[in-house]
Amino acid sequence: MKKFLLIIYFVSFLTILHSTSSHAWLIYHKPAFKGKVIDTETKLPIKGAVVVVVYNKTLVAGFEPMTTLFDIREALTDDEGLFKIPSYTTAINPLSINAAVDFIIFKPGYGAYPGRAIAPSGMNKDDTELFFSEDFGKERTIRLLIASARKEGGTDMIWTKVIFGIVELPKLKTFEERRINSMIGLPDDNHFLDKQRNLIRLINEEEENLGLDKSYKGR
Numbered sequence: 001m002k003k004f005l006l007i008i009y010f011v012s013f014l015t016i017l018h019s020t021s022s023h024a025w026l027i028y029h030k031p032a033f034k035g036k037v038i039d040t041e042t043k044l045p046i047k048g049a050v051v052v053v054v055y056n057k058t059l060v061a062g063f064e065p066m067t068t069l070f071d072i073r074e075a076l077t078d079d080e081g082l083f084k085i086p087s088y089t090t091a092i093n094p095l096s097i098n099a100a101v102d103f104i105i106f107k108p109g110y111g112a113y114p115g116r117a118i119a120p121s122g123m124n125k126d127d128t129e130l131f132f133s134e135d136f137g138k139e140r141t142i143r144l145l146i147a148s149a150r151k152e153g154g155t156d157m158i159w160t161k162v163i164f165g166i167v168e169l170p171k172l173k174t175f176e177e178r179r180i181n182s183m184i185g186l187p188d189d190n191h192f193l194d195k196q197r198n199l200i201r202l203i204n205e206e207e208e209n210l211g212l213d214k215s216y217k218g219r
Contacts, residue, residue, distance in 0.1 A: 028057060028092040030101060033132040034084040035165035037077050037105060040118045045081025046169060049107035050074055050198040053085050054187045056099040057092060067099045069188055072195040100125030103132065104187065106199060108206035110169040111177075112184050118168040122146050136165040175210060182206045186216075 033053055037046045055071040071090075075083045092098075102125070105113035114121070120131055122144035131142065142162055145155050172178045182203060186196060193200070204214045 026091060026094055027089065028055075028096075028098055029089045030055065030087065030098075030129070031133040032084060032087040033101075033103075033129075034082070034136055035132050035167055036137075037081045037083070037107070037167045037169060039110075040168040040170040043168075045077070045079070046107055046110065047077055047079050047081060049077045049081075049083075049105055049110070049169070050202055051077065051083045051085065052104040052106075052187065052196060052199050054102040054104070055088060056101060057096045058099040059093070059096050061095040069192075072187055072192045074196055074198050076198055100129055102187065103128060104184065104199065105167060105169070106184055106202055107169065108182075108202055108209060109172060109178065110181075111172055112181055113167055113169065115184075116170065116172075116181060118170050120144070120162055120167065131162070131164055134164060138164055140164050178206065178210055179212065182210065182212070182215075189216075 030053075033051075035051070037049045037051070038044060039046055052072060052074045054069055055073070056067050057070050058065045058067045071088070073085050073088070075085050077083045103113065105117070111117060114128075120128075120142075123131060123142060124145070127142050134140075139161050140163075141159055144158055144160055144162075146158055147155060172181055184203065186193075186199065186203075188196075200216045204216055207214050
């Protein structure tokens with residue numbers, strides 16, 4: 001009987017472990033992300049922009065779910081403005097589930113994504129994952145949250161067509177625009193500094209260009 005129960009437990013564990021669901025118990029999985037970063041005005045590729053993916057999980061134990069960061073990956077755009085971050089799979093706490101990732105794109109002199117990007121703008125996190133993982137370069141309809149034309153300070157949800165994976169960053173014109181933009185901050189400044197070295201380097205580079213004190217001296 002004891003041997004039989006052990007077999008049942010083992011089979012159950014394997015079933016959980018190999019589940020293909022994105023919310024599978026014990027498994028955290030995100031697809032590969034790819035895209036292209038271009039100048040809003042010229043439509044030319046932006047080389048050397050850092051693309052940061054922040055992987056989050058939601059702890060479902062307790063009274064209220066709590067979402068926390070647990071890993072970071074980054075990549076630089078190439079001569080064509082292209083980037084790719086490989087798929088990510090790891091074990092996860094049994095009391096946690098997948099949460100949507102966050103994206104940051106930064107290049108000195110350009111408005112950062114997501115706050116100052118021209119496109120895409122207004123997507124929720126789940127749609128953003130699709131935007132960077134499916135049908136790269138193809139026109140698709142997606143939901144966007146935009147400022148409402150009907151009520152001051154309000155927002156409207158619209159459906160519009162966008163080119164998946166294409167991010168347009170505006171060239172910043174003034175010192176003040178660039179100063180505020182450089183205050184983007186790090187996803188985490190305690191545990192993952194070695195995984196966001198390019199973001200730190202480019203923030204420091206922009207602040208140096210502007211004659212400002214570096215936010216991350218010695219890093």
